[in-house]
Amino acid sequence: MSEIIIHQLSPDSALVFGGVDWQSLIGSQLAKQSYKLARKRRATHFVSAGKHSNAVGTLRLTTEAKQPLKRKLYSAGAAFALSHSNGAVISKTQVEEGDLWYVIAAHDGVVIAGTDIICDAAEAEVLTRSFFQRYANGVEVEGDFDTTSLLNDRTELAPVKTAWQKVPVQIKVLMVAAVALMAADSAWTHWKSYERQKARQMFSAQSYDAHAEWARVLDQWAATTAVDGRSGKLDLLTTMEAIPPIVGHWRLIEGGCSATSSGWTCSARYNRTVLATNASFRAAAPKNWTVTWDGLNNAVGTWTVAAKRQPLDRTKLATAAHFGVNYISKVQVHLPSFRKVEIQSPVEVQIPAPKVLQRDMGGKEVMVEVPYPYNAPDGIERPKSQAFFFNGPLRSIIALPVTSYTSIKQIRFTVDERLAVPNIRESVLTAELSGESYVK
Numbered sequence: 001m002s003e004i005i006i007h008q009l010s011p012d013s014a015l016v017f018g019g020v021d022w023q024s025l026i027g028s029q030l031a032k033q034s035y036k037l038a039r040k041r042r043a044t045h046f047v048s049a050g051k052h053s054n055a056v057g058t059l060r061l062t063t064e065a066k067q068p069l070k071r072k073l074y075s076a077g078a079a080f081a082l083s084h085s086n087g088a089v090i091s092k093t094q095v096e097e098g099d100l101w102y103v104i105a106a107h108d109g110v111v112i113a114g115t116d117i118i119c120d121a122a123e124a125e126v127l128t129r130s131f132f133q134r135y136a137n138g139v140e141v142e143g144d145f146d147t148t149s150l151l152n153d154r155t156e157l158a159p160v161k162t163a164w165q166k167v168p169v170q171i172k173v174l175m176v177a178a179v180a181l182m183a184a185d186s187a188w189t190h191w192k193s194y195e196r197q198k199a200r201q202m203f204s205a206q207s208y209d210a211h212a213e214w215a216r217v218l219d220q221w222a223a224t225t226a227v228d229g230r231s232g233k234l235d236l237l238t239t240m241e242a243i244p245p246i247v248g249h250w251r252l253i254e255g256g257c258s259a260t261s262s263g264w265t266c267s268a269r270y271n272r273t274v275l276a277t278n279a280s281f282r283a284a285a286p287k288n289w290t291v292t293w294d295g296l297n298n299a300v301g302t303w304t305v306a307a308k309r310q311p312l313d314r315t316k317l318a319t320a321a322h323f324g325v326n327y328i329s330k331v332q333v334h335l336p337s338f339r340k341v342e343i344q345s346p347v348e349v350q351i352p353a354p355k356v357l358q359r360d361m362g363g364k365e366v367m368v369e370v371p372y373p374y375n376a377p378d379g380i381e382r383p384k385s386q387a388f389f390f391n392g393p394l395r396s397i398i399a400l401p402v403t404s405y406t407s408i409k410q411i412r413f414t415v416d417e418r419l420a421v422p423n424i425r426e427s428v429l430t431a432e433l434s435g436e437s438y439v440k
Helices: 030-040 076-082 121-134 169-181 183-202 210-223 229-241 278-284 320-337 394-399
Strands: 005-010 013-017 021-024 045-047 055-059 072-075 088-095 100-107 117-119 250-259 263-272 290-294 298-306 340-343 355-359 365-369 384-393 406-415 429-439
Touching: 013 076, 030 045, 030 055, 055 076, 072 076, 076 100, 088 121, 100 121, 117 121, 229 250, 229 263, 229 394, 229 406, 278 290, 320 340, 320 384, 320 394, 320 429, 384 394, 394 429
Parallel strands: 013 072
Antiparallel strands: 005 013, 021 055, 045 055, 088 100, 100 117, 250 263, 250 406, 263 298, 290 298, 340 384, 355 365, 384 429, 406 429
16 A cells, blocks of 8 residues: 555654655665665655665655645654664554554664555554564564654655756856757767666665675684684693603603694604613604604604584674673682783674675676674674683693683693792693683
């Protein structure tokens, strides 16, 4: 139905229910695109898209446009969307004038196309069912809300003026004279105008679901991001514990593992004692080691270890605020047992924006980036990482708590048997642990 109800607010302003046709736009200069689309649809009034909304609403009120004393008109649909800037919401309200209903729905502050209409009860039910099929987490709200603070340039149905109406009278006179002088070139001008019009007709302002597109790329990132967590740390420490302290009379002085895409690359360095030879080291070294020597007094064994990492579940990430209170508090309890601790501030993970296939003004298909939705709606929070570094006795590294969403980059330890008296921060075995924890 195409019913329109105009509710008088004051002698010079009114609120319009229904009849507004909404369409999402892409690209830049949305206000300019909005005006062009309103002109193309021969609308008399429009609500422009801009930095707060990528949807333009157009309306044709010929009688209103011909009134000598024009009043300001505001869109009830735009006001509803402005008052519900997050999530998917729908409202259906029975109109007092008869068995009619006003149906309006919005998603993240943008009116959903096909709503903002006056219709009968059956059509209202169809629209409501369709809404909940598309937005499983959508909610139905009351349509009776205070619009006093919402009547502004973001909800006003501005008149659509022709380019000629915008020109001052003095300039019009000069333009008429210029047109007369350019009469000989009018054929070329008409041809260019025809070409531009044809290009505009080929341009299709296509809509897309920014929330769904961002959810898709964030899910792809999470599926390819593996974390070690608590179990990964324990497996790594078990690998460290299995390094033999003596190999063929060579004495262990340092060892460690660095992360790879499939697991760990580990190494152990040994110092020669009186009875040690290269032959004795090779004979006693574990079979899976690759053995090399660094001069006459150092032997090095390297090997690889598989890791049982888990894909990251971004929906279960703790917020940066929760991490800062709960996890950091646990670390602070262990601070006296470390030489050095660094935990950096959260840094947003760089994830490329999703792209959708669209047609430009020339009809050519191009890939266009989807902007991140305004106000960062729930469910598509961009993840952050917090890098950490711990240095202290190996026993302190063993006791150190880590979150389930921790990725370990490296662990190293050294053996210094010259230490006379170990204490809470000093030990024969000193280790370093580095990596990063994910939050949202």
